[in-house]
Amino acid sequence: MIFNSLHFLIFLPVVIFLxxxxxxxxxxxxxxxxxxxxxxxxxxxxxxxxVFSTTIDYYTANKMSRLKDKKARLPYLMISLVSNLGLLFxxxxxxxxxxxxxxxxxxxxIFYNVPEFSLFLPVGISFYxxxxxxxxxxxxxxxxxxxxxxxxxxxxxxxxxxxVAGPIERPADLQPQLKQxxxxxxxxxxQGLIRILYGFFKxxxxxxxxxxxxxxxxxxxxxxxxxxxPSFAHGGFAIILATWLFAIQVYCDFGGYCxxxxxxxxxxxxxxxxxxxxxxxxxxxxxxxxxxxxTLTVWVRDYLYIPLGGSRVSFGRMLFNNWFTLTIMGFWHGxxxxxxxxxxxxxxxxxxxxxxDRYLPNLxxxxxxPNMKAFVGVIxxxxxxxxxxxPDIFFRSNSIGDAWNxxxxxxxxxxxxxxxxxxxxxxxxxxxxxFWVSIACIAxxxxxxxxxxxxxxxxxxxxxxxxxxxxxxSFYVVFLILVTLFAYxxxxxxxxxxx
Amino acid sequence: MKKLFxxxxxxxxxxxxxxxxxxxxMPFSWGNTRLNTKFDAYKETPEQYNTLxxxxxxxxxxxxxxxxxxxxxALHPELNIKSxxxxxxxxxxxxxxxxxDNLLDFDNGNIKYVVIDMSELTKMGADNLHxxxxxxxxxxxxxxxxxxxxxxxxxxxxxxxxxxxxxxxFAEKSLLFGNGPSVFMQHAGLNTEPLSVGPDKNGFYSLxxxxxxxxxxxxxxxxxxxxxxxxxxxxxxxxxxxVEKYKDASKNSNKTMEANLIAIxxxxxxxxxxxxxxxxxxxxxxxxxxIPLFNQLPExxxxxxxxxxxxxxxxxxxxxxxxxxxxENGAEIFxxxxxxxxxxxxxMQDVIKPLPAPKVEGDTLNLNPTADGGAQ
Numbered sequence: 001m002i003f004n005s006l007h008f009l010i011f012l013p014v015v016i017f018l019x020x021x022x023x024x025x026x027x028x029x030x031x032x033x034x035x036x037x038x039x040x041x042x043x044x045x046x047x048x049x050x051v052f053s054t055t056i057d058y059y060t061a062n063k064m065s066r067l068k069d070k071k072a073r074l075p076y077l078m079i080s081l082v083s084n085l086g087l088l089f090x091x092x093x094x095x096x097x098x099x100x101x102x103x104x105x106x107x108x109x110i111f112y113n114v115p116e117f118s119l120f121l122p123v124g125i126s127f128y129x130x131x132x133x134x135x136x137x138x139x140x141x142x143x144x145x146x147x148x149x150x151x152x153x154x155x156x157x158x159x160x161x162x163x164v165a166g167p168i169e170r171p172a173d174l175q176p177q178l179k180q181x182x183x184x185x186x187x188x189x190x191q192g193l194i195r196i197l198y199g200f201f202k203x204x205x206x207x208x209x210x211x212x213x214x215x216x217x218x219x220x221x222x223x224x225x226x227x228x229x230p231s232f233a234h235g236g237f238a239i240i241l242a243t244w245l246f247a248i249q250v251y252c253d254f255g256g257y258c259x260x261x262x263x264x265x266x267x268x269x270x271x272x273x274x275x276x277x278x279x280x281x282x283x284x285x286x287x288x289x290x291x292x293x294x295t296l297t298v299w300v301r302d303y304l305y306i307p308l309g310g311s312r313v314s315f316g317r318m319l320f321n322n323w324f325t326l327t328i329m330g331f332w333h334g335x336x337x338x339x340x341x342x343x344x345x346x347x348x349x350x351x352x353x354x355x356x357d358r359y360l361p362n363l364x365x366x367x368x369x370p371n372m373k374a375f376v377g378v379i380x381x382x383x384x385x386x387x388x389x390x391p392d393i394f395f396r397s398n399s400i401g402d403a404w405n406x407x408x409x410x411x412x413x414x415x416x417x418x419x420x421x422x423x424x425x426x427x428x429x430x431x432x433x434x435f436w437v438s439i440a441c442i443a444x445x446x447x448x449x450x451x452x453x454x455x456x457x458x459x460x461x462x463x464x465x466x467x468x469x470x471x472x473x474s475f476y477v478v479f480l481i482l483v484t485l486f487a488y489x490x491x492x493x494x495x496x497x498x499x
Numbered sequence: 500m501k502k503l504f505x506x507x508x509x510x511x512x513x514x515x516x517x518x519x520x521x522x523x524x525m526p527f528s529w530g531n532t533r534l535n536t537k538f539d540a541y542k543e544t545p546e547q548y549n550t551l552x553x554x555x556x557x558x559x560x561x562x563x564x565x566x567x568x569x570x571x572x573a574l575h576p577e578l579n580i581k582s583x584x585x586x587x588x589x590x591x592x593x594x595x596x597x598x599x600d601n602l603l604d605f606d607n608g609n610i611k612y613v614v615i616d617m618s619e620l621t622k623m624g625a626d627n628l629h630x631x632x633x634x635x636x637x638x639x640x641x642x643x644x645x646x647x648x649x650x651x652x653x654x655x656x657x658x659x660x661x662x663x664x665x666x667x668x669f670a671e672k673s674l675l676f677g678n679g680p681s682v683f684m685q686h687a688g689l690n691t692e693p694l695s696v697g698p699d700k701n702g703f704y705s706l707x708x709x710x711x712x713x714x715x716x717x718x719x720x721x722x723x724x725x726x727x728x729x730x731x732x733x734x735x736x737x738x739x740x741x742v743e744k745y746k747d748a749s750k751n752s753n754k755t756m757e758a759n760l761i762a763i764x765x766x767x768x769x770x771x772x773x774x775x776x777x778x779x780x781x782x783x784x785x786x787x788x789x790i791p792l793f794n795q796l797p798e799x800x801x802x803x804x805x806x807x808x809x810x811x812x813x814x815x816x817x818x819x820x821x822x823x824x825x826x827e828n829g830a831e832i833f834x835x836x837x838x839x840x841x842x843x844x845x846x847m848q849d850v851i852k853p854l855p856a857p858k859v860e861g862d863t864l865n866l867n868p869t870a871d872g873g874a875q
Binding site: 006020184186189190193429430433434437476477480481482484485486487488489 | 500502507510514517518628629667676679680681682684687689
């Protein structure tokens with residue numbers, strides 16, 4: 001089930017109504033049933049993977065919790081790690097490694113005949129696997145007590161709002177909330193609905209509409225002749241514009257999903273972790289990663305970066321740790337060299353920023369122009385936004401070769417006018433109208449995000465709820481009208497479902 | 500919880516009211532670019548037209564108003580027919596009724612003759628959702644009947660599924676869901692396809708002409724893929740079987756649509772407007788529900804082309820563009836046959852006096868000696 005569907009618009013009120021209608025003691029069962037139903041709407045049989053993961057982790061965690069000695073717990077942790085990562089490897093990465101091995105063997109003319117796995121990638125496998133892993137590791141470390149009730153544990157792994165695209169929750173944050181008895185609370189439900197409304201605005205008004213222009217450029221410059229108009233490849237500023245639009249599309253697509261997830265959970269009383277905090281207002285690449293996909297960043301920091309030594313090692317080793325973890329984060333997104341490159345470039349930027357801070361601490365715009373803070377702030381934000389667009393080219397491309405095609409096309413004849421005027425399918429609304437609607441909505445998004453940014457990046461729900469009556473209702477009416485009138489209604493799924 | 504529901508209700512009412520204000524600023528034809536283009540052409544001089552040809556592609560592509568007017572006026576100059584073709588592809592009967600309502604509201608009493616082509620009733624699938632072509636024609640007056648009619652027509656789970664899809668589309672229309680850009684498109688004057696009104700600006704645009712104007716469009720594929728002798732023969736055979744099976748059927752008539760069509764006939768008669776309902780040729784499986792309904796309509800108000808044996812020329816490959824539609828030559832033949840049948844119905848309605856029978860060759864009028872209309 002996807003959030004931007006009629007199915008979900010029926011599912012959500014039904015689940016929430018039942019949630020508050022039934023006695024507290026049965027709520028976990030309702031949510032568990034709803035979560036599996038939610039997931040099985042894609043491919044019912046893949047629910048067995050969640051059941052498998054849940055069973056293994058429940059068993060190993062309970063075994064570990066009975067053992068005081070960390071060494072004795074280790075085998076059970078290994079069972080959990082091997083099972084979860086094994087699933088992830090088999091379904092997501094096997095073909096990638098298999099193809100890479102084949103390429104290497106082929107280059108040496110060595111016969112290699114390991115067949116490909118012809119399996120669909122289970123939706124959201126990276127998200128729920130990482131959530132399950134964090135549970136096992138926390139229990140192993142003694143940071144969290146194993147859950148005795150299998151039902152509650154199964155709900156923690158499969159909780160529907162964040163099951164397929166996060167936020168990746170930590171057991172200490174989510175598990176206790178699932179056991180709490182929340183009564184209906186008007187203010188909390190209102191905040192949840194505000195969050196959902198803003199999420200839909202990001203997803204169906206902005207992200208889906210921008211996809212039209214991004215696909216126009218990236219579909220035709222993909223090195224395979226494209227599929228929109230094979231004879232027409234884009235170039236010049238059109239490439240830069242499409243990449244900017246893609247950066248905003250991903251933010252609105254994933255951020256919108258998270259807003260809907262957080263809002264849905266909030267209606268039921270559960271607070272999920274914010275995954276995005278106005279990332280495009282970052283003034284440094286490190287700040288960007290503190291604001292972008294926060295739950296993954298924190299996960300990788302706690303379970304990979306810090307065990308590697310974090311920043312309490314030599315400077316050179318710390319740079320390696322940074323680079324390595326960012327590359328792994330890139331690889332987490334998918335089994336393709338493009339995602340590795342995405343992480344690798346981000347890692348490079350982080351390393352460069354650390355080197356700069358260490359060796360050229362006074363050579364920063366802030367220190368060179370101390371009286372022009374606002375101006376410097378805008379320049380830095382624009383710079384960081386553009387910097388993050390470079391790895392996005394690899395993120396969006398089908399292959400490294402395609403990404404190079406795109407980059408090279410920047411230096412060919414400009415096709416911006418064609419992009420703006422000819423992107424829509426024949427018979428649909430002219431793309432020039434869709435383009436200017438997109439630009440107007442992006443302006444509204446950035447205005448709203450700027451307001452959040454200047455309010456310590458508080459969530460939109462709390463921000464709006466804290467405003468006076470006229471401001472709140474203006475928000476409701478304006479955003480509901482925007483979502484109603486300007487929803488881009490052709491079918492699309494969330495980009496991050498693929499991860 | 501009560502507080503929440505009240506406030507959400509108020510919010511939805513505000514959004515609904517704003518959507519309705521926006522809707523008022525749009526012509527009834529906004530959801531279909533071809534219809535919008537035709538309406539733009541029509542409303543330039545609406546007073547000159549006294550005949551409306553309403554329906555789907557089988558009207559749009561088959562009835563040439565210029566030829567129709569000249570044939571009819573040659574035989575009955577007192578009628579002084581001037582017709583406009585409002586056929587649009589994939590039009591459903593409730594859409595035709597919506598169109599007729601709005602055109603008669605727009606008209607100042609000039610319209611005397613109406614033809615409605617009944618080529619589809621209320622068919623609706625999930626793929627049709629969110630498309631402005633499937634939204635614009637719903638209103639509070641027709642949604643109940645559309646849901647009821649689809650419940651009567653459909654089978655199995657679709658008995659409930661299709662009415663829900665209609666209800667959902669109606670809700671989408673009421674809130675203009677996803678149609679903000681279409682509003683801009685309309686008001687910016689971009690909601691037109693100038694060629695679709697046809698070279699004579701009377702709403703007729705033959706498939707050959709469109710393929711000629713847009714050689715790389717979908718029509719070229721349809722022409723090459725669907726115009727094979729096998730597909731044509733198979734469709735003809737299916738039509739024959741279905742016509743034979745349902746020729747006297749009345750039991751499965753869609754009662755809601757039947758009541759609606761008869762009401763239209765009576766309302767129009769009360770306003771001195773003659774109505775003829777047409778059932779097109781080569782509609783295939785749709786005859787299962789169209790023929791029983793057609794059989795319930797008064798004889799003087801219906802013309803049926805469903806029987807391939809009765810109209811062999813309309814089923815010859817040389818006159819067809821694809822497996823269901825006629826080409827330009829076929830349209831010319833069809834227009835002649837249709838004009839003849841239509842005059843016959845006007846006689847039955849006592850609108851005109853019978854003329855001495857014209858010379859007929861085969862199944863078409865020999866009004867144009869150069870036309871290829873010999874008996875088969």
